[in-house]
Amino acid sequence: MTASPDYQAILETIAAKVRPLAAQGRVADYIPELAKVPADKFAMAVHTLDGRRFAVGDADERFSIQSISKLFTLLMALRMKKETLWQRVGREPSGNPFNSLVQLEHEQGIPRNPFINAGALVITDVLCRHFVQADRAVLEFLRRLSGATDLNFDSAVAESEAEHGYRNAAMANFIKSFGNLDSPVDTVLQSYFRQCAVRMSCQELATAGLLLANHGTVPASGEALLTPSEAKRINAILLTCGTYDAAGDFAFRVGLPAKSGVGGGILAILPGELAVAVWSPALDENGNSLAGAMALEHFTTLTGRSVF
Numbered sequence: 001m002t003a004s005p006d007y008q009a010i011l012e013t014i015a016a017k018v019r020p021l022a023a024q025g026r027v028a029d030y031i032p033e034l035a036k037v038p039a040d041k042f043a044m045a046v047h048t049l050d051g052r053r054f055a056v057g058d059a060d061e062r063f064s065i066q067s068i069s070k071l072f073t074l075l076m077a078l079r080m081k082k083e084t085l086w087q088r089v090g091r092e093p094s095g096n097p098f099n100s101l102v103q104l105e106h107e108q109g110i111p112r113n114p115f116i117n118a119g120a121l122v123i124t125d126v127l128c129r130h131f132v133q134a135d136r137a138v139l140e141f142l143r144r145l146s147g148a149t150d151l152n153f154d155s156a157v158a159e160s161e162a163e164h165g166y167r168n169a170a171m172a173n174f175i176k177s178f179g180n181l182d183s184p185v186d187t188v189l190q191s192y193f194r195q196c197a198v199r200m201s202c203q204e205l206a207t208a209g210l211l212l213a214n215h216g217t218v219p220a221s222g223e224a225l226l227t228p229s230e231a232k233r234i235n236a237i238l239l240t241c242g243t244y245d246a247a248g249d250f251a252f253r254v255g256l257p258a259k260s261g262v263g264g265g266i267l268a269i270l271p272g273e274l275a276v277a278v279w280s281p282a283l284d285e286n287g288n289s290l291a292g293a294m295a296l297e298h299f300t301t302l303t304g305r306s307v308f
């Protein structure tokens, strides 16, 4: 094992390099409430399994986690359904945008993977059948993993998305027509919009992600939430599907399992070592944080660490 990199110095170098890139991206505006977030925010946090924490920028400021929630809802559903979960959702990269409907028709309402919207709606349905209030259960799970007991929803963001969520509504109805949604469409959509609207900081996301670096066990509590095999598989799906139709390019550039969201956050995992979260609200054409992806690319280059 080589000596640990100087993570703090590396984060500061990265911040200086990538901050200006935000000007080349666009803050998501299809959810009008998200468009209010200043494009020049930047944060990055690294939490290691041996308990060290490094951060730069607005790392304690909370933002809308959006699709990063898809990772945590998948963990919850997998814990309940185990292998049978894969009868309802696949694990192949889609090669299509996160909100695409095109493959659903050919695949009889079985979404390609849990990290595109269609797949996350099916996962949310699993949670809606199991919990009286699935959105609360997701919030509690995130509080437990992050240790931040005051995490909450941003109701303005959830309502703003519900008001403009025509594509997700179309998708949920389409999946329902194939019989792959048990709960009422509206129940699933409301829960989905709320879990996407949870606000977390880079520090909190990095802590929450550590169980995936630690083979399924939460380092702080010693609780084994996943088996090592399940954790390995989730990391594999993150690598192949976590950044939508850009997942191939992201693996090429960054080489870490990661999940992005249109709030501009990305949570990435270096199995056996650390979790790293980055936030910059301006997005590229695939809906991934432009400066965030570049920051992670520099991170694996400068530390010499990736899964490859």
Ligand code: GLN
Pocket (backbone or CB within 6 Å): 065, 066, 067, 068, 098, 099, 117, 161, 168, 193, 196, 260, 261, 262, 263, 287
């Ligand atoms: N709530 C967003 C949506 O469903 C999440 C998308 C994302 O972060 N990629 O469109």
